[in-house]
Amino acid sequence: TRLDEVFHGIDTIKLNTIEAREETRISRALDRFVSAQIRSEAGQAGIPALMDIVAGIGFFGMLTYGGLQIIEGQKTVGEFMSFFTAMGLLFEPMRRVGNVSGAWQAALASLERLRAVFDARPTIISPKAPQLLNIPASNADVTLDNVDFSYGDQPVLRGASFVAEAGKTTALVGASGAGKSTVFRVLTRLVDPQSGRALIGKSNVAQLALEDLRALFAVVTQDAQLFDETVRDNIVLNSDPAGLDLALSTAHVADFLPKLGDGIDSKAGPRGSALSGGQRQRVAIARALALEPQVIVADEPTSALDVSVRAQILNLLQDLKEELNLGMVFISHDIQTVRHIADDIVVMRNGKIVEYGTGAEVLSNPKQDYTRSLLGAAPSLLHVTSANTTSPSN
Numbered sequence: 283t284r285l286d287e288v289f290h291g292i293d294t295i296k297l298n299t300i301e302a303r304e305e306t307r308i309s310r311a312l313d314r315f316v317s318a319q320i321r322s323e324a325g326q327a328g329i330p331a332l333m334d335i336v337a338g339i340g341f342f343g344m345l346t347y348g349g350l351q352i353i354e355g356q357k358t359v360g361e362f363m364s365f366f367t368a369m370g371l372l373f374e375p376m377r378r379v380g381n382v383s384g385a386w387q388a389a390l391a392s393l394e395r396l397r398a399v400f401d402a403r404p405t406i407i408s409p410k411a412p413q414l415l416n417i418p419a420s421n422a423d424v425t426l427d428n429v430d431f432s433y434g435d436q437p438v439l440r441g442a443s444f445v446a447e448a449g450k451t452t453a454l455v456g457a458s459g460a461g462k463s464t465v466f467r468v469l470t471r472l473v474d475p476q477s478g479r480a481l482i483g484k485s486n487v488a489q490l491a492l493e494d495l496r497a498l499f500a501v502v503t504q505d506a507q508l509f510d511e512t513v514r515d516n517i518v519l520n521s522d523p524a525g526l527d528l529a530l531s532t533a534h535v536a537d538f539l540p541k542l543g544d545g546i547d548s549k550a551g552p553r554g555s556a557l558s559g560g561q562r563q564r565v566a567i568a569r570a571l572a573l574e575p576q577v578i579v580a581d582e583p584t585s586a587l588d589v590s591v592r593a594q595i596l597n598l599l600q601d602l603k604e605e606l607n608l609g610m611v612f613i614s615h616d617i618q619t620v621r622h623i624a625d626d627i628v629v630m631r632n633g634k635i636v637e638y639g640t641g642a643e644v645l646s647n648p649k650q651d652y653t654r655s656l657l658g659a660a661p662s663l664l665h666v667t668s669a670n671t672t673s674p675s676n
Contacts, residue, residue: 412491417483422448422576429478440633451610453624455617460630462613500570504582506562508554514546533568577609617656
């Protein structure tokens with residue numbers, strides 16, 4: 283785990299000149315590992331060695347006792363050698379049993395840790411009699427109804443209620459820690475609220491099979507989580523490859539594929555490192571489209587991108603919503619980022635909905651000082667002039 287963190291953070295380590303610090307931490311970890319391994323090997327070797335000592339003492343006692351009986355004429359040399367040979371043949375199997383015992387003791391600690399994992403049971407499961415999924419795209423409204431949720435003793439959502447209408451873009455905005463991303467986790471049952479309910483159409487998400495529920499959503503996140511597989515594998519995942527070409531063209535992935543060595547079969551690299559930030563986001567959008575969802579959730583999809591690429595991704599999401607008539611929940615900490623694509627805006631603060639209305643209402647006449655502070659951010663990034671934008675391949 284330590285090496286994995288070092289390799290993925292190698293640029294940060296170099297830029298902060300902490301190579302010596304990381305080398306020391308690795309050395310300490312290796313020393314602890316070597317010490318534990320030596321103790322383990324010593325334990326495994328100790329049992330056979332102890333058996334050898336006991337057997338040696340036993341053979342010496344047998345020779346002494348048998349020799350005295352031969353001298354006294356109670357036993358013949360042949361009788362003694364028969365018994366001695368039988369004992370010698372028994373010794374090696376017993377020694378092997380000792381080796382097995384040592385190996386078993388060494389494995390026991392690992393088995394105990396594994397047992398804790400295998401004994402764990404998911405707390406969020408599909409209901410025994412799930413409701414049949416029959417939600418037309420036109421009725422796939424997303425509703426949060428008085429939802430309370432806490433991580434331990436820390437409340438994250440406090441009576442949150444809103445409706446994200448099908449075919450519209452609803453923006454959840456607020457500062458970091460306001461509870462925006464937790465809303466999505468509640469909707470997809472990654473977590474269950476302590477009270478309240480989440481609805482898709484008129485169906486309570488807790489009454490739907492998990493596979494059916496999560497098939498309704500596609501997610502585009504800020505870090506565009508890609509696997510160290512080909513671009514094709516990162517897009518199709520579990521979906522039908524028949525829709526691959528449409529997803530590639532709609533998300534403008536086809537624009538940069540010719541520049542990759544093997545086109546769509548090029549490796550994306552660990553965590554998508556072989557692609558630029560804009561390319562990773564386009565692949566993530568193509569993956570979302572290939573899943574043919576009814577709702578797209580965009581969770582800070584542009585926060586890690588530069589201004590020009592951010593504008594391109596925002597415009598692309600806006601075009602997708604209009605072309606495919608999909609519902610979209612756009613999560614952002616910056617209200618300026620979503621002002622041109624949001625039909626409705628939900629302003630969140632400390633897990634509460636402090637303002638909720640159409641984009642025009644919230645932007646033109648904010649009722650909360652908190653909302654006005656969010657509006658004091660940088661100017662909108664949408665529809666940047668062509669003189670300031672780069673090609674889609676960026």
